[in-house]
Amino acid sequence: MIEIKNLHKSYKMGSNSLHVLKGINFSVKEGELVAIMGSSGSGKSTLLNILGMLDELDEGSYDLDGVEIKNLNETKAANYRNKFLGFVFQSFNLINYKNAMENVALPLYYQKVARKERQEKALKYLEQVGLKEWADHLPSELSGGQKQRVAIARAMAAEPKVLLADEPTGALDSKTSYEVMDLIQKINDQGNTILIVTHEPDIADMCKRIVHLKDGVIIEDKKVEQVRAAQYVQ
Amino acid sequence: MFNRDVWKEIFEAIQKNKLRTFLTGFTVALGIFIFVTLFGMGNGLNNTFMKFFGDDATNIFRIYPSTTTIPYAGYKAKRQIVFENGDLDGIIEEFGPLVEYITPRIQRGGVVTYKDKSDNYTTYGVGTGMQFAEKTIMMKGRYINVQDIREKSKYAVIGRMVEKDLFDTEDALGKYIDVAGSVFRVIGVFQDDGGDREERNIFIPFTTRQLLEGNNDKIGQITLAFNKAIGYDGAMKFERRLNTYIRKKKEVSPDDPRGIYLENVTENLKQTQQFAGILQIIIAAIAFVVIISGIIGISNIMVFVVKERTKEIGIRKAMGATPRTIISTILLESIVITAIFGFIGMILGIVVLNAIQGEFLEENYFITNPGINSGTAIFVTILLIICGTLAAYIPARRAARIKPIVALRDE
Numbered sequence: 001m002i003e004i005k006n007l008h009k010s011y012k013m014g015s016n017s018l019h020v021l022k023g024i025n026f027s028v029k030e031g032e033l034v035a036i037m038g039s040s041g042s043g044k045s046t047l048l049n050i051l052g053m054l055d056e057l058d059e060g061s062y063d064l065d066g067v068e069i070k071n072l073n074e075t076k077a078a079n080y081r082n083k084f085l086g087f088v089f090q091s092f093n094l095i096n097y098k099n100a101m102e103n104v105a106l107p108l109y110y111q112k113v114a115r116k117e118r119q120e121k122a123l124k125y126l127e128q129v130g131l132k133e134w135a136d137h138l139p140s141e142l143s144g145g146q147k148q149r150v151a152i153a154r155a156m157a158a159e160p161k162v163l164l165a166d167e168p169t170g171a172l173d174s175k176t177s178y179e180v181m182d183l184i185q186k187i188n189d190q191g192n193t194i195l196i197v198t199h200e201p202d203i204a205d206m207c208k209r210i211v212h213l214k215d216g217v218i219i220e221d222k223k224v225e226q227v228r229a230a231q232y233v234q
Numbered sequence: 235m236f237n238r239d240v241w242k243e244i245f246e247a248i249q250k251n252k253l254r255t256f257l258t259g260f261t262v263a264l265g266i267f268i269f270v271t272l273f274g275m276g277n278g279l280n281n282t283f284m285k286f287f288g289d290d291a292t293n294i295f296r297i298y299p300s301t302t303t304i305p306y307a308g309y310k311a312k313r314q315i316v317f318e319n320g321d322l323d324g325i326i327e328e329f330g331p332l333v334e335y336i337t338p339r340i341q342r343g344g345v346v347t348y349k350d351k352s353d354n355y356t357t358y359g360v361g362t363g364m365q366f367a368e369k370t371i372m373m374k375g376r377y378i379n380v381q382d383i384r385e386k387s388k389y390a391v392i393g394r395m396v397e398k399d400l401f402d403t404e405d406a407l408g409k410y411i412d413v414a415g416s417v418f419r420v421i422g423v424f425q426d427d428g429g430d431r432e433e434r435n436i437f438i439p440f441t442t443r444q445l446l447e448g449n450n451d452k453i454g455q456i457t458l459a460f461n462k463a464i465g466y467d468g469a470m471k472f473e474r475r476l477n478t479y480i481r482k483k484k485e486v487s488p489d490d491p492r493g494i495y496l497e498n499v500t501e502n503l504k505q506t507q508q509f510a511g512i513l514q515i516i517i518a519a520i521a522f523v524v525i526i527s528g529i530i531g532i533s534n535i536m537v538f539v540v541k542e543r544t545k546e547i548g549i550r551k552a553m554g555a556t557p558r559t560i561i562s563t564i565l566l567e568s569i570v571i572t573a574i575f576g577f578i579g580m581i582l583g584i585v586v587l588n589a590i591q592g593e594f595l596e597e598n599y600f601i602t603n604p605g606i607n608s609g610t611a612i613f614v615t616i617l618l619i620i621c622g623t624l625a626a627y628i629p630a631r632r633a634a635r636i637k638p639i640v641a642l643r644d645e
Binding site: 049052054073077078079081082083087089093094097098099102106107109110111117154158198 | 238239242243246249250251306469546548550551552553554555556557558559634635637638639642
């Protein structure tokens with residue numbers, strides 16, 4: 001599904017150049033649930049942003065579902081993001097003047113799905129995250145966990161090839177974190193490919209594979225026995 | 235681009251961001267409102283000027299006699315020039331086809347009495363042409379005619395206010411009034427757009443006036459209407475020739491600044507029109523500056539709006555919005571807001587202009603029928619919409635170019 005070879009990325013900071021990713025080789029197969037771990041400054045978020053086409057790579061190659069992601073103009077990148085990727089952010093990033101259902105329907109709007117179908121789909125995904133009754137609530141009327149579940153529903157609504165989550169539990173307490181992870185695991189059980197950036201070991205342990213990043217290189221890449229989050233949720 | 239979803243998205247954004255919408259809309263509406271009212275007032279001033287001169291005919295020369303200051307042709311200086319009946323005939327003989335009509339005007343003040351009521355009025359001994367020169371409108375009865383002049387009839391045409399003052403509710407027509415000791419029969423009552431003052435005048439045949447003053451043939455001042463077909467340049471030429479002719483006939487030096495004074499209403503009118511025109515240009519310039527500042531206001535607000543929405547734009551881009559959709563959404567939103575509020579401002583302006591017009595404004599501020607033609611108002615509103623769109627385009631394009639990752643980090 002994802003194939004990365006010899007990926008380099010540096011940022012210019014005035015006259016200095018900060019080399020963040022120093023030759024990453026990495027691949028993800030369909031249906032995997034991968035945690036990308038590392039301390040802050042290890043380059044994990046940069047890696048995720050490049051995977052999500054929110055940022056561009058300097059060197060190396062990136063293939064997504066057999067398509068080479070290279071020299072994309074803004075319009076093309078937008079179309080690919082829309083078709084291939086779903087995003088979940090640490091700070092939820094819901095549009096505050098749209099209700100839960102409208103937020104979930106947003107990627108479908110950019111896929112030019114008809115209004116009625118959009119609403120039906122949005123409701124279906126809201127139901128999947130257990131928030132159907134909250135469909136007409138604004139984000140300000142939802143708790144943090146609920147917001148993140150709306151964000152997950154939104155990421156899933158476009159039926160992406162890969163779901164990218166940047167610290168999805170970073171802003172939540174541990175109980176709510178496990179609820180969100182339970183949801184992510186269930187989505188993964190349905191065969192969806194998911195990448196999670198996190199610095200919390202217990203969250204990483206709930207994935208099937210952990211990739212450790214340090215100073216811009218992968219220092220460890222191992223399969224793990226998945227801890228089910230459901231046992232912490234009643 | 236113009237499907238229902240796009241519009242729904244735009245109206246939702248407008249509806250749910252009321253303060254932002256209001257700020258933008260208010261600037262636009264205020265700009266257009268001030269423009270429409272200012273421009274309308276300018277038109278009103280212009281109308282007043284037009285009306286001021288519109289109550290008299292404009293193809294008029296007035297020739298006034300006065301005292302000479304230069305000795306000439308054997309006469310000493312300080313000689314009082316007096317026009318006589320023969321001068322009228324002379325002018326007609328000399329300039330016949332150029333003259334539409336010519337009439338003397340002998341002005342006298344005096345007490346006018348009807349029964350127990352009396353007051354001071356100005357009486358003019360005139361010819362038949364004076365009706366056209368003064369644009370006198372007959373309310374009832376008739377004006378002085380050729381027969382009255384020939385027969386030196388003691389007939390008077392009185393103004394509306396004279397009738398009101400002396401006759402109260404009584405009908406003046408056919409009644410006899412005492413004008414400075416002579417009895418005149420009222421044959422007509424007139425009104426005049428020049429106002430109350432002009433409606434307190436009394437006209438009598440000039441020959442009757444001459445008869446009362448010892449059967450002389452002196453005729454105060456001469457009013458002459460030229461044939462309009464000769465145009466402005468023709469009138470200027472006619473004025474010079476007429477001046478030369480009269481000075482020669484009355485033996486006044488061509489270099490004498492006084493002696494004969496010739497007033498050219500056409501030229502006065504032209505100067506006044508120029509003055510009014512310049513006044514209107516100044517007002518239009520002020521109004522235009524108001525529009526410019528409105529545009530600057532919209533630009534500022536659009537920059538703020540786009541800045542405020544940076545994060546939202548980042549989210550939308552992550553969800554797959556292309557730069558094109560982002561630009562077009564922001565632009566359409568700005569067009570819709572400026573269009574709606576622009577027309578609100580325009581209509582408010584027109585309503586205010588209609589509400590304030592009337593006697594008070596006319597008499598205290600010289601503004602008559604302030605108004606703006608709808609073409610100008612709509613043109614300016616559309617101009618503002620276009621400029622607002624251009625002003626929104628630059629920040630919108632910048633927003634669409636921001637990398638989503640940068641936009642998402644924006645707090």
